[in-house]
Amino acid sequence: MGKSTTANAVKDYYAKAQAIINDPDQGKRFVNNVKNFLIMLVKIAILVGVGYVILAPVIGMFVNSISSNRDAYNPMVYVLPESPTLERYRLAIARMEYLPTLLRNLLYTGALTLLQLLICSMVGYGFARFKFPFKNFLFGCVVVMIVIPTHTIMLPLYMTFREFDPLGIVSLITGSSINLMGTTIPMYIMTLLGCGVRSGLYIYIFNQFFRGLPKEIEEAALVDGCGVWYTYFRIMLVNAMPSVITVAVFSIVWQFNDTFYAKLFLISDNVVISKRLEGLRPLIANVDQILDPTIQQLYEDAGVLLIVAPILIIYIILQKNFIEGVERSGIVG
Numbered sequence: 001m002g003k004s005t006t007a008n009a010v011k012d013y014y015a016k017a018q019a020i021i022n023d024p025d026q027g028k029r030f031v032n033n034v035k036n037f038l039i040m041l042v043k044i045a046i047l048v049g050v051g052y053v054i055l056a057p058v059i060g061m062f063v064n065s066i067s068s069n070r071d072a073y074n075p076m077v078y079v080l081p082e083s084p085t086l087e088r089y090r091l092a093i094a095r096m097e098y099l100p101t102l103l104r105n106l107l108y109t110g111a112l113t114l115l116q117l118l119i120c121s122m123v124g125y126g127f128a129r130f131k132f133p134f135k136n137f138l139f140g141c142v143v144v145m146i147v148i149p150t151h152t153i154m155l156p157l158y159m160t161f162r163e164f165d166p167l168g169i170v171s172l173i174t175g176s177s178i179n180l181m182g183t184t185i186p187m188y189i190m191t192l193l194g195c196g197v198r199s200g201l202y203i204y205i206f207n208q209f210f211r212g213l214p215k216e217i218e219e220a221a222l223v224d225g226c227g228v229w230y231t232y233f234r235i236m237l238v239n240a241m242p243s244v245i246t247v248a249v250f251s252i253v254w255q256f257n258d259t260f261y262a263k264l265f266l267i268s269d270n271v272v273i274s275k276r277l278e279g280l281r282p283l284i285a286n287v288d289q290i291l292d293p294t295i296q297q298l299y300e301d302a303g304v305l306l307i308v309a310p311i312l313i314i315y316i317i318l319q320k321n322f323i324e325g326v327e328r329s330g331i332v333g
Contacts, residue, residue, distance in 0.1 A: 058308075065089065065302035072294050088302035095283045096276040098306055105256065105273045106310070108184060113251040115191045116202055117244060123194055124206025125232060129218070139207075145200030154264055161186040161265060182266045197254050197261065202247045209243040210236065249318055253311055277303050 063079060064072075065088045071081040092098070126132075127139050158181075164170065165177035180186050190196045194203065213236065221231040237244070262272040269275035280303045284290045290299070 058305075061301040061305055064298050065305055067298060069295060072298060088299050089306065091284065091288065092280060092299050092302040092306060095280055095287070096273070096303060096306070097270075098273075098276075101270060101273045101276055102310065104271050108271050109252055109255040112187060112191050112196065112255050113248055115188065116196055116199060116251045117247060119192060119194050120199055120202035120247065121206045121237060121240065121244070122232070124203045124208075125210050125236060127203070127207045128210035129215075142200050142203050145195070146198075146204065150260060154260075157186075158264055161189075180265070182268065184265075184267055184271060186265045187261060187267070197258055198250065202251065205243055205247055206240065209240050213239055245318055249315060252314060256311055257307075273307055277307060 059079075063081060066084040066086065067077065067081040068083040068085050068087075071077045071083055074082065123142075127135065127142075161180040163177040164180050171177055187196065191199070217235060217239065218231055221235050226235070257274055259272070259274050261267070262275055267275075269279065277300070280300055281296050284296055284299050290296060
């Protein structure tokens, strides 16, 4: 019975091979199927490799954050700790004052994000639709904002807000300039003037998107009696929702994780939770008397994951719209 089955299988194999040889179209389909299969294998290998490179540090930090003291020094523990514990998270939440600081940081980040969406979308729309003097020069300045590192202008920024006195008006009224260091006011001023964190990139994204929208939309609105502001807020901005979501995600992530401007303007760590992370190790060493650097690293890993978690949740919720906005905004390819 087994020999006859094998013989039939061999006959079927040779019959299919002969059919492929006799039928050129079938041979091409076979070659295409093999080619597609190999391409699929290459794609899977690339995705798995890139995914491992990105996720391996996060997985490592998660494993460390739930490891006990004994697991930290056990060379046999690699992925799953033998005695998992949530003690790292409990102490990190307490020392970082996690929940109240996170709430203040989210309010601060949300306010800056809304301002950036409003200002950058208006500027991008103006560059895309209106003609005015020095338009190309001003758009070149926007590109320069993207290219030049912020570290090159940190000293002028510091001096500007350390002795804040625009056009001498403040000193004329009060007799001296105002020191805005230690407050969040410099960030709000910069954002309102279109110079906030990565505002140049956001203006470019909105400009590219609005340029891709047909002008007939605005012409139809004008015929219906709509003004410029009504057309912008009720028609153009609604159609630009993919870019709005893209900029919103970028802005939330960069504002939430910003430490450069927070340190430059001496913003309190009660507002910027990422600055709390920097003081986690000294607090654990001084208050809890945990002096072992290896054990301190476990608590720091827990703190990092606590800070990453809100941003990760926001990205998962907006992932589909974010990818669509990036594709339609013209910043890829």
